Amino acid sequence: MRQIGLLYNVHKQEACSVRTDICRQLERTGIRVVDVPIDHDTAIVETHPELKSCELVIVLGGDGTLLGVARQLSPFHVPMFGVNIGHLGFLTESEPSQLEIALERIVAGEYNLETRLMLEAFVYRDLQEIARFTALNDVGVGKGSFARMVTLDVHVDDVYVDTYTGDGMIVATPTGSTAYSLSCGGPIVSPHLQVMVLTPVCPHTLFSRPCVIDASSWVRLSVHARHGDVELAVDGQEGMRLLAGDEVLVRKAPFQATLVRLPDREFFGVLRSKLHGDPSST
Structure with a gap:
């Protein structure tokens, strides 16, 4: 059975709300969801060692949430898909409004893995x-x-x-x-x-x-x-x-972070969208 981790920032109300919709959509396809509430002090691997064997983890929060998760999961080469429930969301890959389509692509395996230096x-x-x-x-x-x-x-x-x-x-x-x-x-x-x-x-x-x-x-x-x-x-x-x-x-570092990327998103388009406010690249 395919297994995907779902990590959500408990201090963000929208993350807790979106979490329910994600669980429902993934479980309908037969994917087991490892549901993990987190904050900055959560020892993710120690409390949920099954995350190490997940196909990927979905992280609900802002860039700060994803950074904290990356420092803990990257040594185990677990891919991370960030959903922006924050301010800038430069590291994240999807907004909540785009999540249904993004999850369909994840379920279909239509994504790329991108490694990042640590x-x-x-x-x-x-x-x-x-x-x-x-x-x-x-x-x-x-x-x-x-x-x-x-x-x-x-x-x-x-x-x-x-x-x-x-x-x-x-x-x-x-x-x-x-x-x-x-x-x-x-x-x-x-x-x-x-x-x-x-x-x-x-x-x-x-x-x-x-x-x-x-x-x-x-x-x-x-x-x-x-x-x-x-x-x-x-x-x-x-x-x-x-x-x-x-x-x-x-x-x-002797390991790298692995981010899940959707095929139609590229670095400079995201750069314009997030840092320059170009509406044509959102």
């Missing part, structure tokens, strides 16, 4: 690893809630790049190039490329520019600050406080 970040303090994270969008090191600049030494493959003073530095994937990195002046990168983007955040210089590097590289960010208001942020959802002398190493 990152691993390691935090070292006194030469000891103290934390490890994964990210689909980005890893950022920067100032916390107070308006104090931070200074970061940046190395790529142990080669010194520069010392940046400002609000911080973002290491983004191609997927994350249209998120926080874009707001900070970073380039838009086609999602199939295997690269990382280094984007300074409000650098206190006239000459600092974003940099695109090969995804096989290691990036090392060394923290210099006289204050304790420096933070690591992962996909804007997870992170920790950093201290002067800490180092953050970022590299390509």
